[in-house]
Amino acid sequence: MSHTLGIRQAQKQKTRQALLDAALGLLEEQSLSSLGLREVTRAVGVAPTAFYRHFRSTADLGVALVEEALGSLHPMIEDTVSTAGDSDERIVRAVELIARHVGTHPAHVRFIARERHGGVQPVRDAIREQLARFAEEVGHALAEHPEYAGWSEDDLLMLAGLYVDHMLMAASAFLEALDGSGAERERVARVASRQMRLISIGRRHWLG
Amino acid sequence: MSHTLGIRQAQKQKTRQALLDAALGLLEEQSLSSLGLREVTRAVGVAPTAFYRHFRSTADLGVALVEEALGSLHPMIEDTVSTAGDSDERIVRAVELIARHVGTHPAHVRFIARERHGGVQPVRDAIREQLARFAEEVGHALAEHPEYAGWSEDDLLMLAGLYVDHMLMAASAFLEALDGSGAERERVARVASRQMRLISIGRRHWLG
DNA sequence: AATTCCGGAGAACAGTTGTTAACTGCATGG
DNA sequence: CCATGCAGTTAACAACTGTTCTCCGGAATT
Numbered sequence: 043m044s045h046t047l048g049i050r051q052a053q054k055q056k057t058r059q060a061l062l063d064a065a066l067g068l069l070e071e072q073s074l075s076s077l078g079l080r081e082v083t084r085a086v087g088v089a090p091t092a093f094y095r096h097f098r099s100t101a102d103l104g105v106a107l108v109e110e111a112l113g114s115l116h117p118m119i120e121d122t123v124s125t126a127g128d129s130d131e132r133i134v135r136a137v138e139l140i141a142r143h144v145g146t147h148p149a150h151v152r153f154i155a156r157e158r159h160g161g162v163q164p165v166r167d168a169i170r171e172q173l174a175r176f177a178e179e180v181g182h183a184l185a186e187h188p189e190y191a192g193w194s195e196d197d198l199l200m201l202a203g204l205y206v207d208h209m210l211m212a213a214s215a216f217l218e219a220l221d222g223s224g225a226e227r228e229r230v231a232r233v234a235s236r237q238m239r240l241i242s243i244g245r246r247h248w249l250g
Numbered sequence: 251m252s253h254t255l256g257i258r259q260a261q262k263q264k265t266r267q268a269l270l271d272a273a274l275g276l277l278e279e280q281s282l283s284s285l286g287l288r289e290v291t292r293a294v295g296v297a298p299t300a301f302y303r304h305f306r307s308t309a310d311l312g313v314a315l316v317e318e319a320l321g322s323l324h325p326m327i328e329d330t331v332s333t334a335g336d337s338d339e340r341i342v343r344a345v346e347l348i349a350r351h352v353g354t355h356p357a358h359v360r361f362i363a364r365e366r367h368g369g370v371q372p373v374r375d376a377i378r379e380q381l382a383r384f385a386e387e388v389g390h391a392l393a394e395h396p397e398y399a400g401w402s403e404d405d406l407l408m409l410a411g412l413y414v415d416h417m418l419m420a421a422s423a424f425l426e427a428l429d430g431s432g433a434e435r436e437r438v439a440r441v442a443s444r445q446m447r448l449i450s451i452g453r454r455h456w457l458g
Numbered sequence: 459a460a461t462t463c464c465g466g467a468g469a470a471c472a473g474t475t476g477t478t479a480a481c482t483g484c485a486t487g488g
Numbered sequence: 489c490c491a492t493g494c495a496g497t498t499a500a501c502a503a504c505t506g507t508t509c510t511c512c513g514g515a516a517t518t
Binding site for chain 2: 069071073074075076155156160163170197200201203204207211214218236240241242243244245246247248
């Protein structure tokens, strides 16, 4: 039951979002640790001091960006993993879905890939936590499939981590190929699919 | 035939190395894109203008750091891949070797992981090129093994890329666990080994 | 022994940064 | 309708940035 926002709070969230958007744009060619607060406010067209009404620091803004970039992705994950079809179909579909997501949210993907190992600890921690949640969810979704009967929880989490890491790898590869030719993007998709398929084969023969 | 350096050039290389070392140290808690030239010279105890005698910019210094961090790693790679022993032994040895390297060169590993997707394009390019060379070398080393008879060059490169990516993943995971307990490091090593083993199983069943 | 070369120092430049304080105007709750 | 709250503004602060130009002292060359 979301209360209808007063025009007061609505305005506030609007500039807050403008700050986030501007920051995301500026981060396409630099890292968060070099992003200046004034730089962001200037891009929005607002006074530098207004920044403090929304974020304590640029690191704080970064954590909010992590939420924005990864928070809304959880339903998509579960859908993909628990979808029907044989292994190869699922892989192709997953890779397609990653490619599509990179196409529609390139700045978000770039931000996550860049700041996952970036120079701002709170942001690194936030990303690590979200990715761990992803892995956990993937693990639970896999556990539903009959093919994973007999798998220990440990092994499931190990595999889930492998999948999550490779989703990011593939996403980053797609990102690098975004400005390239269509043929190059196709090549990236084929390599990512084959790598996933190899992992999938390993998974199938893991027990015994 | 390396000519004995004059005390002139020797001094120069010494301060150059001091600049590289200082930069690497400063980069432990920030990204290259926020590293200031003055910051580096201050840490060395040298005038800001001296920086220009060695590097055009901090980005240029970053490229030099890539060379330092990855350039000396090629012999190690080949040794590891082409070493004898069964698959599991090789995996355990490789993981151990990664853990040891992270222990002795943490700053280098952190730099590569951070700047691989970082905000400075020339550095990203340099890292990508070096990693591509690694993958190529790994692919050629694998081709020597009889187990890979019948593998296409394409598939070999795909697998090599998978290995290289996971070496970096494992290295980064070890890095995060460096300040943690010994038990945590052990856990990281076990997960990395199991993931590598799963990939190895997939590799064994790849054909047919 | 005289001259050239060159790594580094010093000072100054315009421009930038984060943060503080005191303010203004308007939506809000009583 | 009036008083309060609060998003955003303005001005100023010391500190910092990259870059240029001029200079120095000692090694290298002849």
